[in-house]
Amino acid sequence: MTNVITPKKSVAVNPLKQSQPLGAALAFLGLKGMMPLFHGSQGCTAFAKVFLVRHFRESIPLSTTAMTEVSTILGGEENIEQAILALVDKAKPELIGLLTTGLTETRGDDMGRILKSFRTNHPELVDLPIIFASTPDYKGSLQSGYATAVEAIVSADYGVNSVADSQQVTILAGSFLSPGDVEEIKEIVTAFGLQPLVLPDLSGSLDGHLEDDYQTVTSGGTSLTQLQSLSNSLYTLAIGESMSPAAAILSERFNTDYQVFPRLAGLEAVDQFLWKLSQLSGLAVPPKYLRQRRQLQDAILDSHFYFGRKRIAIALEPDLLYQTSWLLQSMGAEITAAVTTTKSTILEDLPLETVVIGDLEDMENLLVDNPVDLLITNSQGKTLSEKLQCPLYRLGYPIFDRLGNNQRCLVGYRGTMQFLFDVGNLFLELEVNH
């Protein structure tokens, strides 16, 4: 069992994590016609917006209730009401994703009551779903904020739409999946004759594509009609440990069985996933994937020379840390240092002795006397990798200094291969240079 340590210090230095509201907003962005609304002071939204714009290189719809000092004292009810009405007027969203911030949580706005009185005062908006997530930024991280929003999405009532595909499967897509990953998962599931209902579906909204008209809200993602048909799914596949509470909610609400796949990279993990799809659909694994599997095996053989006994340090959110470290371990590499952002049950099951909940300073402390061959973390790790003179493989949020974060796919057989080639090439380059 992995030992989880939280260093005792009063200051975070070069933080690794981002706040819960940012994660929740990201999850909301996977719904179509969506406008995420931060209940807080305006700066939080501006920071989140700049952050997501820079990572995805896309325009990102986000809005704020713009709390001021005075409205904080008086309570946020009026701001929420004004914000929703202004959005309905200007942006015409099909859905609103309302989330709280540190400020409004500290103040203690009674969100249940506020939303209820909003509904009473505005019967004309009865068809506008307002999905609410409580995401104080003094707790958790991007991953937990995202998970909280997904729980809110699956808990909300959208009315029922009877026309649904009988082969429909709900896919809960964790925060560690990029739009490109989600796209790949959809393709795999579809290949089995199943109809994927992905929640949230970033591949529709943040995949980076040109639209003909300017959009004020998300132009793609899970649609309201799909949300209405949630109860019709045969099964729930939760990708990422952090998605399991949401899967449990679906199971409770609609009696939908589920399985959690904590990772979807690496031969064995992908095998398990396809095996499950095969059982669900009653179809054999399509030839395309049999071929990809052999390709991956070949890639594993070709690249294993460069992974063997490599020392690697990883600083990522729990789910992504889990997927990445198991995959590397299965290639013969050794994870000698790991830092993560927040608590998670999955941390106890990592292929290493200890993991630190901390920041990039903690990572630096782990590495001063124990040099590694590779550092894996977000773009903020650049300075550290330069200091330690080891290559950096960028993963997680944010990645500001690389193109293609929307399309990048690191799951499935194909994605695993891509990862092995990317990282293998870094190692190969080191060997050639020595």
Added chain:
Amino acid sequence: MKITSGKVNQLLTQSGCEHNHHHADGKGKNKACKQQAQPGLAQGGCAFDGASIALVPITDVAHLVHGPIACAGNSWGGRGSLSSGSKLYKMGFTTDVSENDIIFGGEKKLYKAIGEVAQRYQPKAVFVYSTCVTALIGDDLDAVCEAASKKFHLPVIPVNSPGFVGSKNLGNRLSGESLLEHVVGTAEPEYTTPYDINLIGEYNIAGELWNVLPLFEKLGIRVLAKITGDATYDEVCRAHRAKLNVMICSKALINMATAMGERYGIPYIEESFYGVADMNRCLRNIAAKLGDTALQDRVEKLIAEETTALDIALAPYRQRLQGKRMVLYTGGVKSWSIISAAQDLGIKVVATSTKKSTEEDKARIRKLLGEEGVMLEKGNAQEILRLINQTKADLLVAGGRNQYTALKARIPFLDINQERHHSYAGYTGMIEMAREIDEAIYSPIWEQVRKPAPWEV
């Protein structure tokens, strides 16, 4: 300094700020600063954002954000201010307060955090920023900073700028107050010269300052303190001995200029480094203020040299850019300073935003744009696109936030704000800007992204 409503009001009614001139009673708020954020529609940053933009460019200090992870975790390292020395300012420090700290108060944690930073990173000083949550729970920033300063023997500067007190603009001014109260005047320069100036409001984004400093050096003008691009803590301490304050392209720190006038008798002028005409005027005005004919002669000589060289370098671009139409969407003084830079290149600016512009700015814009020029008071992405269509513009020049608005509409774009990687200031900056605009407009990509598929025609 505590932020009382009196203090905020005083900052919003800066006498140097034209917005207040038509409020004879002096009570009216500066429109730009007041800018009541509208629920649902507001897009801007908070006061904490504004304060950190203005102060983080001081390179050898630790910038410690007292609040939950949202404020620092989502923003650190995001700005393009460059440093020629220490890189400490680039590190993200935050108390990352948790639920427990919120229940029991965050003061102890903050005090310890300052100690840890001081011990582990030996900063010249620590700037401590309050944020919404820590202000709401009533942490006494000033008291903690004072105690920590004594205990750890280093300046610990409180910056009282919680996001909810107002806009980015107000945050700039609050940060100026912190400098005035705790930093400026706390050390003496080794020597002074009659040609000592301070630059205020230039943050060395993408190294813009470095396009201009060599010009001053050639002229024998010493920049005593940069406030704050590529500044050291010590130089800001000594800023009170300058002979002249030169405010660059922003009224953000106007309170510093006026207060330093009152306290230390330093006059100030407002200048811009963008465009040939403005750069020339800037140098001439500085020379005139420092009042020395020898210096004025040197300035004229330098201007003659630089502009001749520049004319040769810009000739091919001027030819290609002649008559191109540009929409400008940026804030404050940049809205006119960039116009004059574009016009130097023969570009027609067909529309500009006037958000955050003062009455004086607007008058200048009106003069520069002429009658048909559109002035956009408020705007959002849709407005900008409508304007581009209406004016048949060839190019949008705006902040990075609007980059994808333009690109999605398949319109050439140039980034003019914080996140850009090219510097457009000074004479050399003009060449860079011309090159960038030319590249944006004439890129071979436009045909591809606008072309329908063969089966669509």
